Amino acid sequence: MRPCFKITEAALPAGLDERLEARGYAVEGRSLVLTGGLAEGKTAGDIVIAPVADAAWWRVAAPAESGEAASRERLGIASRLPAPTGFAAPLVEGAPASVALATVIDGWCCVSSVRTAPDLRRQGLAARVMMAIAGWARQNGAHSACLQVEADNAPAVALYAAAGLRPAYGYHYRTLAG
Numbered sequence: 001m002r003p004c005f006k007i008t009e010a011a012l013p014a015g016l017d018e019r020l021e022a023r024g025y026a027v028e029g030r031s032l033v034l035t036g037g038l039a040e041g042k043t044a045g046d047i048v049i050a051p052v053a054d055a056a057w058w059r060v061a062a063p064a065e066s067g068e069a070a071s072r073e074r075l076g077i078a079s080r081l082p083a084p085t086g087f088a089a090p091l092v093e094g095a096p097a098s099v100a101l102a103t104v105i106d107g108w109c110c111v112s113s114v115r116t117a118p119d120l121r122r123q124g125l126a127a128r129v130m131m132a133i134a135g136w137a138r139q140n141g142a143h144s145a146c147l148q149v150e151a152d153n154a155p156a157v158a159l160y161a162a163a164g165l166r167p168a169y170g171y172h173y174r175t176l177a178g
Helices: 016-022 055-061 068-079 125-139 154-162
Strands: 004-008 025-037 047-050 085-092 098-105 108-116 144-150 166-176
Touching: 004 016, 016 025, 016 166, 025 154, 047 125, 055 085, 055 098, 055 108, 085 125, 098 125, 108 125, 125 144, 125 154, 144 154
Parallel strands: 108 144
Antiparallel strands: 004 166, 025 144, 025 166, 047 085, 085 098, 098 108
């Protein structure tokens, strides 16, 4: 297993990122943690938010190209989430078109697995899912939302900004080339 360090603004000791770079550790996975209040909205009638995900939901959230191991890992994590947990999806021709997973913990709605079927992107489906999740989360006692996103995923960062989420901090990993 290769050594790996998660670097945030609070990384200790000071200068750790620079020292790792000097020793040949490369940057991987620049990400942002976004937080904010829940956007006003209501659950749209065509967006299903279910307490468990069916196989069709998972086909969008963890498509075959992400690999069987990654799919099993995501399913395992999702099966251990505390209630209330909601698997959101608008249906297009009876099948999930865009999906997101939300869990409410201590007043926070933690959102993950936001994905839209490739042939249905750029139609506002994910924005509608985020709005529906906000309404569902408020009904389940949440006052704020958080999520992580790859920093270079401009469409996703814009989507979340439109939903009222702002960067709380960024992080990246430093790994030694193997």
